[in-house]
Amino acid sequence: MIHFAIIGCGHIANKHIEAIKRLEQAQLVALCDANQTRLQQLQEELKVDGYTDAADMLDHKPEIDVVCICTPSGLHVQHAIAAARAGKHLIIEKPVALTLEDIDAIRDAAAASQVKVTVVHPNRFRPAVQRLKWALDRNWFGKLSHVNVTLRWNRDQAYYDQSPWRGTRAMDGGVLMNQAIHSLDLIQWLIGPVADVKAMIDTRIRQIESEDVAVATLRFTSGVLGVVEASTTIYDKNLEESISVFGEHGYAVIGGPTANWIKHLNCAGLTREEANEWILEVEQNPFGIPGHQHIIEDMIAAIEEGREPIVTIEDGRNAVKLVLDICNDGLQQVTYQDLGGVVRT
Known part of the structure; x- marks a missing residue:
């Protein structure tokens, strides 16, 4: 026990x-x-x-x-x-x-x-994401050209006003650190390390210290290009969370309001019938075993087996580093405020 x-x-x-x-x-x-x-x-x-x-x-x-x-x-x-x-x-x-x-x-x-230390990045255990990881590990998409991460969610002002620490730089962070960090963990787990970042971030609608919208382009060390879009400003509910992968021999889109469904799948490693079977299997159980249960069960196994947990502190560090890299580059860019078109740098 x-x-x-x-x-x-x-x-x-x-x-x-x-x-x-x-x-x-x-x-x-x-x-x-x-x-x-x-x-x-x-x-x-x-x-x-x-x-x-x-x-x-x-x-x-x-x-x-x-x-x-x-x-x-x-x-x-x-x-x-x-x-x-x-x-x-x-x-x-x-x-x-x-x-x-x-x-x-x-x-x-x-x-x-x-x-031992593990970080709660439970989205890795979603059935759709597990299928995508399986296909990528077997190179079924061939040489990748680019990937896309989208998080179009709603966190209204009442959400941030629940507690004084929400949306602050010292205690919480913005859409990247709090919501999109799961997607940023996934994209590095699936594709590999990021070598270069170009970004813009802003606080457009919510009354918070941190950003409520961010866009970024990435170049991975493998040469794959990436696009990130994340916001908590969507009216009036969560619209989309998706991860898209495009390669010379196929493509996949994992999406829905949360990235739990295979929306599109076509690759050389699967026949059309096999791809449709994957899609249907995930539709029957899109959430699977809760991610937190996976994380806690894996910690128990890591203790008993004397190994490191599946999600390591280095994985958690990589996700935070990418958030910080996007924010730091975004803060260097020129942005525009609504009132009078005032420019700030």
Whole structure:
């Protein structure tokens, strides 16, 4: 039995709780949140010990094996380092941290304590994405020309106004760090490292510090070109999340409001009938086993087998680095504000 604790009992913690419940080898033994009301509600529901201070929890619950970090992104580093130093394995919600320096500090603390770290990038386990990865690994599309990532979602002002940290640079980030980071993880997992970035970002509609819209072009180290479009400004619901791959011998588009369906598939490695069969199989079960369950189950297996988790801290770092590269290049470009066409650089 692997014993789990959760630091941060907001919305995303529910996915960790449900995943732990589903796994026979997992047991939730402690919760931590600064919000006493929220903590008490979960304590009563789950019948586990609760703490308002993470250090207090780590001191009083030595049986904890794994800590799930579900706090606002800007707090990940302090909680992850404290848990690592206490000898606990780490499951860290995306993004692993908001700066490369903080990620490196987490990695060093984990290495010093010889504990494992995984980052919650659960979209890798979607059935449609798994099929695309399978085809790419077998070179069924031939030499790739370009890829496209699109995230056209709605996060209205009420979403950002729920908590004062949402949309801030210090605690949250914008559409790239918070929403599109999953797509940016996927595209590097599928295609490989990115060598060059050209971008524009802006805050067009939402009243937040960080960007609500971003566009970028990429060149991967393989020479493949890429296009990224991401926004939380879409009226009035999530419209599209997609990943498109184009090569000399085929193409694929994974899409829908979330990237869970194979919208188009045509490649030399599959007959038309086989491609249609893939599409139908995914349509019958587009979500598969919840991604958080995959992440937590893999951490248990990594502990038992003495190996690294499938999604490593380096994977999490690569996703954050690409976000930062897009933002840094975007901030150097000239953009225009609505009022009077004022130019800012």
